[in-house]
Amino acid sequence: MLEIKHLTKRYGRNEAVLQGLDLHVEGNSVVAIVGASGAGKSTLLRCINRLVEPSSGSIKLNGHELVNLKGGDLRRARRKIGMVFQGFNLLDRLTVMENVLAGRLGYLSLYQAVMRRYPPADIERAFTLMERVGIAHYANKRADELSGGERQRVGVVRALMQEPDVLLADEPTASLDPRTSEQIMVLLQSLASELSLPVLINIHNVTQAKAYTERIVGLRHGKMIFDGVPADFNQDALDAIYGGIESPDESSGDGDAEQGALP
Numbered sequence: 017m018l019e020i021k022h023l024t025k026r027y028g029r030n031e032a033v034l035q036g037l038d039l040h041v042e043g044n045s046v047v048a049i050v051g052a053s054g055a056g057k058s059t060l061l062r063c064i065n066r067l068v069e070p071s072s073g074s075i076k077l078n079g080h081e082l083v084n085l086k087g088g089d090l091r092r093a094r095r096k097i098g099m100v101f102q103g104f105n106l107l108d109r110l111t112v113m114e115n116v117l118a119g120r121l122g123y124l125s126l127y128q129a130v131m132r133r134y135p136p137a138d139i140e141r142a143f144t145l146m147e148r149v150g151i152a153h154y155a156n157k158r159a160d161e162l163s164g165g166e167r168q169r170v171g172v173v174r175a176l177m178q179e180p181d182v183l184l185a186d187e188p189t190a191s192l193d194p195r196t197s198e199q200i201m202v203l204l205q206s207l208a209s210e211l212s213l214p215v216l217i218n219i220h221n222v223t224q225a226k227a228y229t230e231r232i233v234g235l236r237h238g239k240m241i242f243d244g245v246p247a248d249f250n251q252d253a254l255d256a257i258y259g260g261i262e263s264p265d266e267s268s269g270d271g272d273a274e275q276g277a278l279p
């Protein structure tokens with residue numbers, strides 16, 4: 017379980033971008049984090065995996081406090097936090113298998129890591145997961161030879177190789193075409209249930225958030241102003257979250273009408 021209490025993040029002397037956020041997420045639930053650009057969605061995920069230092073508050077994963085961890089304790093805690101990125105963050109010149117196995121690096125000794133000596137159990141797990149998401153036949157292909165959807169599957173498997181207690185996905189579908197993004201959302205949803213894993217997904221596409229998650233958290237200026245099931249995420253909620261703010265999709269003119277109004 018992920019328990020966030022009174023989480024505040026201030027960059028330098030600027031106004032706090034997260035303002036005393038409280039959020040509890042149980043295993044197995046898929047939560048969409050929505051909000052206009054700059055609302056604090058990425059900062060929230062980055063505080064959880066401690067890529068960003070929270071200014072104050074508490075973040076507990078299965079009872080273990082993550083805030084203030086340092087050195088080896090932080091590295092060990094991070095192994096339990098899987099992360100999936102918008103841009104996939106793969107090593108393009110390496111094979112799919114090598115990228116996937118990189119998810120185990122945090123568990124290897126320095127010698128094993130330098131020599132890339134993965135225990136047989138890791139390789140077996142890699143194949144099982146790659147088969148599960150339909151990329152096992154690409155194991156020896158270079159990552160840059162795959163399509164966006166396939167690359168994101170590699171990113172998901174790499175994160176799952178960590179045997180995470182929580183999976184964080186920062187705009188995991190934003191670089192994908194609509195059909196492929198739906199497939200990735202379905203995949204995340206099924207994996208959460210199969211692995212009993214809480215999954216937090218930052219997402220701009222409200223239609224997908226409603227269709228593929230069971231809870232939506234809406235942020236505005238670093239405050240949670242909606243927390244409920246998709247059925248309750250109505251036009252009022254949308255207006256409260258985005259009202260008066262030009263959405264990035266509208267401003268970039270790429271025609272994603274799904275953010276500004278409900279279908």
Ligand SMILES: Nc1ncnc2c1ncn2[C@@H]1O[C@H](COP(=O)(O)OP(=O)(O)OP(=O)(O)O)[C@@H](O)[C@H]1O
Nearest residue numbers: 027028033051052053054055056057058059060264
């Ligand atoms: N490293 C940083 N230093 C200073 N300010 C930052 C930093 N990272 C983010 N911010 C600011 O914090 C605010 C929240 O940013 P954040 O990236 O968390 O928003 P977001 O909701 O994820 O936006 P987007 O949807 O555009 O990714 C923004 O005003 C941003 O400019």
